[in-house]
Amino acid sequence: MQLTLRDFFMRLPLISGIGLKTTTACWRWVECQPELTQIGPTTLARLCQEMALPPKKADHLQHQLFSTAIGEQVTTNLTHTGCLTIVDAGYPQPLRETFAPPVALYFLGDVRLVHAPQLAVVGSRKPSPYALAAMRLLLPNVVQKRICLVSGLAQGVDTLAHQAALAYRGRTIAVIGTGLDQCYPATNRSLMRELCQSQLVFSEYPWGTHGARHHFPERNRIIAGLASSTLVVEAAHHSGSLITANIALQENRNVLAIPGAVNNPNSVGTNELILAGAKPILKPEHIIEEVLVDNLP
Template sequence: MQTTNLDQLLFHLTLCKGIGATSRIRMLSSLIDDPHLTAHDLAKCAQLNSTNKKLFLDSFAAIRIEESLDEYQNKQIKWVSILDKSYPEYLKHIYNPPALLFYQGNLTLLTGNLLAIVGSRLNSTYGEEALALLLPELITNNIITVSGLAKGIDQKAHKKTIELGGRTIAVIGTGLDQFYPFENEKLQRDIAKNHLLISEYPLGTKPLKQHFPMRNRIIAGLSLGTLVIEAKYRSGSLITANLALQEGREVFAVPGNITNPYSEGTNDLILHGAKSVLTAEHILEELNR
């Protein structure tokens, strides 16, 4: 795999422990000014505390970069950094963007009209009916769906898009070699081969709880808008919707029965300014402005 020195340094940093997205961007900014900074210099630039500094320095020294490059190449996992022209423009401008994204599949999908579709992990038949109503026209109008490959609405949005002959992007909160939930392994492999699979986490990263809100910011950040199909009052889907609002993106919500707990979140979004969606045209007329 051919890389520039700065890209290779960023790849190296992404494999390190003790730093997150914000620290990585700080380090990258410093490296742009001076590519010869040492690991100790970078730890200082990122203002790491003593615990994270030790984790970072130990892991930085332990990584055998050529072996790691070969491993990713052998597993056909590529990456795009925030320095690359092919890095998604919308994502570049969010708060706390990922410095590097690992991917498998067709990276050019990122240049299309992307719509995030999220919802409850325990959806009702109403959620599935709403997807079945809205997706065909969206796909016909070349909308590319983006979701998180979770149980429920996420999984069904990916599957339905593929069934309709559309294109889909899955953003996951683990390494690309992990399958979570395990039941989505076949779907994940299909997306990695024929669509686009993305993660900011290196190989071997397990599905830790804190990874999923971070994943949600990428889902919202990639997309022109976010459609919430079903959501309880407190849910990850509402986190994604609120992140989209913070970035000035469109937020759409499917209204539901006021006695159904799976519609509490979507109805509340509408109450606070999200666009109520009854047909696909309600989404398309906003995205095509």
């Protein structure tokens, strides 16, 4: 049996015992074989040997990759969602260039949105009135410049970012930490339904996958990887938003932060980012110039 590279990367993350580290290593190996167009048992054996995979992982790969069960899972996913694999021409190039890109991304909605200039927007799940006012001041002009807002559909700042894009007839992408048939939090189900119909929702998790604690930090790397700049609206010390900001820094992306009062615990994270070199955002133009300059041809 011979698999196209697209089929190989759709099947690979579905194999039990194979995680992000292994899927990334397989992608790097394929990248170094420009003549490769298919994966069969012989090529797979060479991949396992040259990557020096532990015997248990190699066994999982060789026994499951070509199985009927994995093929049926692929069919189930494609029945419900679209899928971009890392070898597809439409896969977002900024994400492909990151340290650990997802080798398969499931989606619902308008996948053409990945080609718009992207701004990741992250922040507190319980934003203060100051954060709400800052977003109302900053985001409308950004959206009207056709900049796509990328966020994670979580409560608080994420939800407000998606809603701002909708309210001002703009573009937004949600990256979620469950399968596309699930919604977390459940209170955002109607918002997610609207995004699936008129915008774009991404997940690296197959249909039917429930949320798990480790999914959300993994989801954050996709949010940071899609965008040229990440805006942190409000963040307490050690918050999840700072994880996304740190990933963006590691990927050499711009980090932007809204300064806050020194006595506000929810502004500690953003103020520390600015102290460390993030660009302080005082007006919409500060965001627009960062995003659009980075997206010039």
